Amino acid sequence: MDELHFKAQQKERLDKFLTQELQKSRNQIEQLIKGGFVTVANQKITKPGYKLKEGDEIVVNLPKPRQSQRCDVDFEVDIVYEDEDILVVNKPSGIVVHPAPSVKEATLVDWLKSKGIRLSTLSGEERHGIVHRIDKETSGLLVVAKNDQAHLALSQQLQDKSMGRYYLAIIEPPLKENIIVDKPIGRNPKNRLKMTIINSGRVARSAFVKILQSKNGVYELIGAKLFTGRTHQIRVHLASLQRHILGDSLYGFKSKKATIPRVFLHAYVLYLRHPKSNKEMRFVAPLPDDMQQFLQKNFEMENVYEKIIPDTFDKLFDFSSGLWITAKTS
Numbered sequence: 567m568d569e570l571h572f573k574a575q576q577k578e579r580l581d582k583f584l585t586q587e588l589q590k591s592r593n594q595i596e597q598l599i600k601g602g603f604v605t606v607a608n609q610k611i612t613k614p615g616y617k618l619k620e621g622d623e624i625v626v627n628l629p630k631p632r633q634s635q636r637c638d639v640d641f642e643v644d645i646v647y648e649d650e651d652i653l654v655v656n657k658p659s660g661i662v663v664h665p666a667p668s669v670k671e672a673t674l675v676d677w678l679k680s681k682g683i684r685l686s687t688l689s690g691e692e693r694h695g696i697v698h699r700i701d702k703e704t705s706g707l708l709v710v711a712k713n714d715q716a717h718l719a720l721s722q723q724l725q726d727k728s729m730g731r732y733y734l735a736i737i738e739p740p741l742k743e744n745i746i747v748d749k750p751i752g753r754n755p756k757n758r759l760k761m762t763i764i765n766s767g768r769v770a771r772s773a774f775v776k777i778l779q780s781k782n783g784v785y786e787l788i789g790a791k792l793f794t795g796r797t798h799q800i801r802v803h804l805a806s807l808q809r810h811i812l813g814d815s816l817y818g819f820k821s822k823k824a825t826i827p828r829v830f831l832h833a834y835v836l837y838l839r840h841p842k843s844n845k846e847m848r849f850v851a852p853l854p855d856d857m858q859q860f861l862q863k864n865f866e867m868e869n870v871y872e873k874i875i876p877d878t879f880d881k882l883f884d885f886s887s888g889l890w891i892t893a894k895t896s
């Protein structure tokens with residue numbers, strides 16, 4: 567176990583001090599402190615917000631990384647881009663990003679292990695460069711950091727909103743207008759599998775834009791942008807508008823499950839700055855086959871392609887336009 571020593575030069579929060587000294591993400595520092603690996607003046611501190619005094623002696627004990635068990639991987643994931651710092655993948659629907667006690671099958675993390683991508687947290691837990699995630703049934707783009715420096719830089723971009731994604735979804739019924747939904751989300755007290763709009767929840771903000779209605783006017787292809795990253799956020803905010811993504815049996819219509827086996831939600835465009843060169847980068851994940859087939863059957867595809875041009879897709883989210891309104895919490 568490695569031991570690091572520091573001295574506080576002024577009054578400030580412990581987590582802020584260590585974030586600056588160790589050049590790691592705030593989340594990693596919080597886990598390190600909560601794990602009992604930090605002492606101040608010979609006293610173990612487990613509260614990230616502990617207030618340091620000038621002259622305080624801080625000792626950080628870094629445990630050896632603990633490797634998790636490997637799981638056999640029976641799938642492949644399309645690599646959209648890769649260099650020595652980052653990996654951008656197009657995750658298929660049906661693959662869970664992170665392992666959990668309830669998850670029995672191989673995950674995206676298992677796939678990353680099979681590719682030799684392993685990073686360790688300061689508290690010894692193994693991680694695999696996952697900066698953001700998407701639900702099991704959602705398809706589309708994810709960026710993975712291949713080293714600690716890239717992970718820190720991308721985590722900071724996630725915080726300051728200079729990195730983000732635009733989604734495509736097929737919903738029923740169509741939206742009335744372009745809308746920004748600003749409602750807090752938390753665990754549903756009546757069903758632990760679901761999230762819900764709840765006053766005690768965490769701040770959540772989403773934007774939805776109308777793209778094109780189906781030929782019969784029943785369905786609509788929409789775009790979505792997240793300003794926060796809550797579990798099931800797009801699905802919960804749409805449900806609050808009495809709109810549902812096709813195939814979403816958890817928040818939508820259970821009768822649709824037999825014909826549409828997964829949630830028609832796709833992380834379409836990813837934008838970020840390269841963690842080393844700071845160059846602006848933009849990636850696109852083509853529509854998966856199942857969504858493509860549904861659109862071909864129910865929509866005018868010439869109009870679809872015209873509306874979702876990747877290079878100009880962000881212009882749909884022109885918040886200076888008078889077409890936008892804000893839905894506030896009740």
